Amino acid sequence: MRVLIVEDEGASLRRFADALAAEDFASAVEVTTARSLDTAIEIIDAVDFDLVICDLHIPRETGGEPEIDHGIGAYEYVTTVQPGAPTILITGSGDDRRARQLAAARQPSDIFGVNEAYPMADFVFKDEMDDCMRRIGDIVLQLGALEEIELVTGSSEEWPSALQARALRIFARRNGAKLVEVSALGGLSGNAALRATLMRDAGTPVASVFAKLGPLDELQDEASRYHEAALRLPAGAYAPLLDKVEGGAGRVGGLFYGLAEQHQSSFFEWLARSPEDVEHTIARLREVLDTWRDQDEMEEVLITTLRRDRVASSELTDHAPALGDECWSFEKRRVPIRRSLQHGDLHGENVLVAESGAPLLIDFANVEALPSAFDPIVLELSLVFQDHSPFLDGLWPTPEQCEQWHDLDAYLEGCPAPEVVRACRAWALDAAASPAGVYAVAYAEALRQLEYSKRDPACAIGIARSAAITGTQVLGAG
16 A cells, blocks of 8 residues: 655654554555655656645745645645545644545545445544554555455456556446456557456356546546437447446546447457458448437548647658658648547447447547548558557558558458458548548548557558548649
């Protein structure tokens, strides 16, 4: 258990250390101290804590004059940066009213998975160290119980971070699970997308869920997008949001979506197992997502703007010679697009497929109004670039074929799943305001892969060049 104490008085720190040393759980507690607001901010940014204890009177910088504003500043900073961490305010007798107000402003949360709300903030007087020790002992006990929940993964690459694992265990404990089988479904930066099967024991499953684990502010945004957009889709076409973990794991939380037993294959897995049914699945997926196209908006957009929305110019500096003048000329053009709500990350791991071929959408973190060709282009290109694609390490496509992306016959020679590419390309062309809009979206999305994909960069550059050259021809002289 990690505890941060924000306190400038040496005598108070010694009293805390002596009281902790007398407890049986002392060896399970790692204590970090900050003697000023500036130091506290630096530490809070760098280290995650299970409990933060903050004196109301501390200096701004080491050796400065203690003031209540600085103590409140440290307290408010930790509750903003690590909103899932419980806190204790230390106060003198004259500050108890302000401490009560601050503590009352934080809502209790089920941070241990026991289906009971736990106080996220409390206060103690400086001479009541026993109360502080009781709180620490309780947290040590509860964290130990969470750690007893076993996580089982297929490989080290699928293992969530320590805080992500904490959020997953909190959810599992709420539902009586003793073991969780985990498999990765992707995720970027500080996020993890997992399929998790909760088990009461090795042979008794509780439920199967899609878990999105990551920074709490990002998850709150995703939940908002889910409620605004997913509920407009046909029933059964999206995974229902079951629960949230918003406390207990510092700056990290979790969203947990229900998965029916029949939706256990990703689109990539379905493609490998039932290639003859994939066209039918794409047709059904297209029908589902067309529900969002009830408010299409037409506009004309500079292609540079579309590209910058996906990848910054600074990321392309090293690739400029390979891209050539054709790409930069294309970026100066304007293209008509039809903008509508899009999933925003429709790769083959974010579509699950039932045995009937019915698709189920997961992960709504990127839902927003985008060019209408966006989703089918992302799905098509995920066959080439996404880390879990069954074709990532295959012979198709070669960099030379990527230069022919606009010519499906040439591009698809030797392709293991030509029907998927053709169906996605037809979907994109039908959805777009013009073919040039499809090429503009593909151009930007291909360049984005230079930052994220393990594939040979020549493939992304080839597709981008093909889209730029063909898009320029479609737009004509101008």
